[in-house]
Amino acid sequence: MSQTIVLIFLGDFFFDARCINMADTIIDAGVNLNIIDAGKTHNQYRGRKIYHISIPKRGLIRYIQFYHKTKKVITQINPQKIIAGDLYSLPAAAAFKDAFIIYDSREIYTQLTGLTNNPLKQAFWSLIEYIYINKEQSVLVTAEGDGVILKNLYGDINIFHIYNFPSVKMKPEGNICLRDKLNIPKESKIFLYQGILHKGRGIKAMIQLLKKISDSHAVIIGDGPYRGELQSFSKKMNLEKNIHFIGKIPYKEILEWTTGADIGFSLIKPISQSYRQALPNKIFEYALANVPVIASNLPEMEIFIKQFSLGLTVPYNDINKQKEAVNKLLYQKKKNTIQETAEKYLVWEEQKGEVMKALKINA
Numbered sequence: 001m002s003q004t005i006v007l008i009f010l011g012d013f014f015f016d017a018r019c020i021n022m023a024d025t026i027i028d029a030g031v032n033l034n035i036i037d038a039g040k041t042h043n044q045y046r047g048r049k050i051y052h053i054s055i056p057k058r059g060l061i062r063y064i065q066f067y068h069k070t071k072k073v074i075t076q077i078n079p080q081k082i083i084a085g086d087l088y089s090l091p092a093a094a095a096f097k098d099a100f101i102i103y104d105s106r107e108i109y110t111q112l113t114g115l116t117n118n119p120l121k122q123a124f125w126s127l128i129e130y131i132y133i134n135k136e137q138s139v140l141v142t143a144e145g146d147g148v149i150l151k152n153l154y155g156d157i158n159i160f161h162i163y164n165f166p167s168v169k170m171k172p173e174g175n176i177c178l179r180d181k182l183n184i185p186k187e188s189k190i191f192l193y194q195g196i197l198h199k200g201r202g203i204k205a206m207i208q209l210l211k212k213i214s215d216s217h218a219v220i221i222g223d224g225p226y227r228g229e230l231q232s233f234s235k236k237m238n239l240e241k242n243i244h245f246i247g248k249i250p251y252k253e254i255l256e257w258t259t260g261a262d263i264g265f266s267l268i269k270p271i272s273q274s275y276r277q278a279l280p281n282k283i284f285e286y287a288l289a290n291v292p293v294i295a296s297n298l299p300e301m302e303i304f305i306k307q308f309s310l311g312l313t314v315p316y317n318d319i320n321k322q323k324e325a326v327n328k329l330l331y332q333k334k335k336n337t338i339q340e341t342a343e344k345y346l347v348w349e350e351q352k353g354e355v356m357k358a359l360k361i362n363a
Contacts, residue, residue, distance in 0.1 A: 002032055003031060003032065003079075003081065004031075004033070004077060004078075004079040004081075005031055005032065005033050005034070005079055005080070006074055006077055006079040006081070006083070006093075007019060007033065007034070007036070007082075007085060008036045008070055008074075008082065008084055008085055008092060008093055009036070009037045009038075009085035010085075010086055010088040011038055011039065011086070012037060012038065012039030013035055013037040014039060014041050014250050014251065015039075015249075015250060015251055016085075016251065017281050018142075018164060019035075019037075019085055020045075020251055021165075022083065022085075022104075023046070024046075024348075025352060025355050025356070025359075026359070026361070027048065029356065029361050033048045034049055034051065034079065035049070035050040036051045036053060036070050036089075037050060037051075037052060037053065038052070038053050038066065039052055051073045053065075053066055053069045053070055053073075054069075063088055066089075067091050067092045067095075070089070070092040071092045071096070074092065074093075074095075074099075075096065078098075079099055080099060080100060081099055081100045081101075081359065082099045082100070082101050082102070083102045083359070084101065084103045084104060084136075085104050085106075086106065086107075086109070087105070087109040087129055090129070090132045090133075090136075091132060094135050100137050100138075100360060101135065101136045101137055102136065102137065102139075102140065102358060103132075103133060103136040103138070103139045103140065104140045104162075105139055105140060105141050105150060106140075107142075107274050108146055108150075108273050108274040109125060109129060109274070110122060110125055111272050111274040130153075133150070133157060134157065136157070136158075137158060137360075138160055138358045138359070139158060139160070140161075140162045140358055141159060141160070141162070142164045142281075143279040143300045144161055144300075147161060149277065160355075160357065160358035162351060162358065163279070163284075163346075163351060164279065164280070165281070165284050165346050165348045165351065166255065166281065166284055166348060168348070170288060171288055171289075171343060172256045172258065172259040172288075172289050174256070174259055175256055176257055176260065177260060178190060178219065178260025178261065181260075182217075182244045184217050185215075188215050188216060188217050189215065189217070189262045190217050190261045190262050190263075191206050191209065191210070191216060191218045191261065191262070191263050191264075192218075192219050192220075192258065192264045192265065192286075192291065193219075193220050193222070193264075193282075194220075194254060194257075194258060194285070195221075195280065197220070197224030197225070198226050199226050199229075199271075200268065201268055202265060202266065202269060203226070203265075203267075204230070205265075205267045205319065205322065206218055206267060207234060207237065207243060208237070208319060209323060209326060210243070211237065211239075212319065212323045212326075213323065213326055216242065217243070218239075218243045219244045219257075219261060220243065220244065220245050221247075221249055221254065221258075223247050227245065230245075254285070255288060255289045258285060258286060258289035259291065262329075262330060263291065263292055263311075263326060263329055264282065264283070264289075264311075265293070265295070266278075266280055266282055266293060266294075266295040266296065266301065267294065267295065267316050267322070268295070268296045268298060268301075268316060269296070269316045270296070270298060278296075278298060278300060278301065279300040279301055279304070283295060283301060283304065283305065283310060283311075284342065286310070286311075287310045287338050287339065287342035287346060288342040288346070289339070290338050290339035291338070292310065292311035292329045293310050293311035293312075294311055294314060294325050294329065295311065295314075296314070296315070297313040297314060297316075298313075298316075301313065304346075308341050308345065308346065309337070309341065310338060310341070310342075311325075311329060311338075312325040312328065
């Protein structure tokens, strides 16, 4: 009998890079896959069924309903392996005791910014992770520092480093002209942020640079709770005409938009342990789209950006250093080496063996 894997994610599968890459690896290996998410879009991915769980938008009842409804679906499927794609999926995955459980700890969840400002909520999710993490046979992390933190917290857990690299299949063909789409003059410079819109991710810092760099525009791809404040800030700075909010784009399409930018930004502010350890997938997506990055000089990002010459790192709060970095990247001759390096070393396929090992799938 062929084995079946269930992938659980409290979000929309089609907008999540890591879930899609994981699913592709499983499907390409010829393994049966079922997906459980909280989205509302397509009911299948590459011929595999997606079970959409309908839940409230916020509040504890959201997680309680997701747990009960997901557990019911898992029982019907009766899989051999379950991947909890985030902490919020972990209780439902661990409740099915007959399966091999993989926990994808893609963040230091208990140190997320939204939790550090809410001690009660932080204590609750810390307890959830403490209860369930030692019941998992494989724990995946997106950076080495995250693995160290989790081992310090929970002891000898089985850690696998699976970085948030994009698939080489995502390499853009240049079919979308960002300037034409947004009516941006050819000579104007385009600064790009893509990802969830949250406080502390340096989006305001990127916007402020428009005042320092003449004839520049900012493009913001993504959505989130911070969007309204960013729009108000743009208006306050009298920059509405130079800032373009695109909204969410399905992951499979996003790099075709990315490639039209001149510089990608990831000026994360270290306002929590999770942010201090950040190694966001956007810096690798920028690279595969041949877009240099300006990022905070935080340890995990700095290692990759310096080692592979993906751009420059700067203090998150020093606008003069950021301006210097922008000018350096804008006026140096653009080369294809960033994309070539990314394609060779920083793509999902380069770690396929480690993914298969973590999931215990025979090659």
